[in-house]
Amino acid sequence: IKRYLSQLHTRSKYGNRDKLHDITMRVSVVITQLPLSTPVPMMLDFLTSENNSDVDPISRFGYRIMLIFKDLFGCKMRYTFRSHWxxxxxxxxxxxxxxxxxxxFLSTPFLSTAARVKYVSPLLETGGFSSICIFRTPRSSSMKGEAFVQPFDGSVWLVFVILLIVVAIFLWYTFILEMRNCRTYLPYTPSLLSTGLLAFGSACY
Known part of the structure; x- marks a missing residue:
């Protein structure tokens, strides 16, 4: 019995989750804005503070979720602080x-990738991401008419236009096939111009 680190083996199967008072969970926390030599109480005060909420917001958000877990199961936690994921x-x-x-546990949210899920299991989804097409403006105080096209050269725009045309043609052809072969279909066939506008809107969303 000495090899057990807690009394979980003496409890009923369904009574373990609400009786973790003798368990100490090891929690890793990422803090990028404070040196790791900072005393632990100051680290914890920083994570729970409402001041300057724009500083390390992801770390603070994840830490507060972990506090909910701690209160829910009544366990203790020992923290290890890191400067990076x-x-x-x-x-x-x-x-x-x-x-x-x-x-x-890792209290700070992280990206779940194929390489990571082989070793770790995410407990909670704390956010979502989507790919978008962003046209940035150059760093200039004077805004000109061509400000949105200056970051790219002509070849980039040419490839972008060709790709949109190809997508629009495939989309238009898909609508035609649905009209001919599917029982449920649109009451009209979108024109090539309509599908081109749909493709352009989807690319810039």
């Missing part, structure tokens, strides 16, 4: 702590 997808930083079993 990892050197690569699976090595170093807080991600490395999880994979090497030096930590039980």
């Amino acid at each position: 990892g050197i690569n997808e699976t090595y170093g930083g807080s991600i490395g702590d999880l994979i090497s079993c030096e930590a039980d």
Whole structure:
């Protein structure tokens, strides 16, 4: 019995989740705006503070979610602070702590990639991401009419236009096939111009 680290083995199967008061979870926390030599109480005060909420917002958000978990299960937590998520997808930083079993949880949200899910299991989805096409303006105080096209040269715009035309043609052809072969279809066939506008709107969304 000495090899057990807690009393979980003496409890009923369904009574473990609400009785974790003798468990100490090892939590890895990423803080990028404070040196790691900062005392732990100051680190925790920073994570729970409402001041300057734009500084390390992801770390603060994840830490507060972890506090909900702590209150829900009544367990203790021992924190390890890191300055980064990892050197690569699976090595170093807080991600490395999880994979090497030096930590039980990572309080700071991270991107779930194919390489990481082989070793870690996300408990909660805290955000979503979508790919968008952004046209940035050059760093200039004077806005001109061609400000939106200056970052790219002509070849980039040519490829972009060709790609839109190809997508529009395929989309238009798909509508025609649906009209001919599907029982449920639109009461009209969109024109090539309409499909081109749809493709352009989708690319710039």
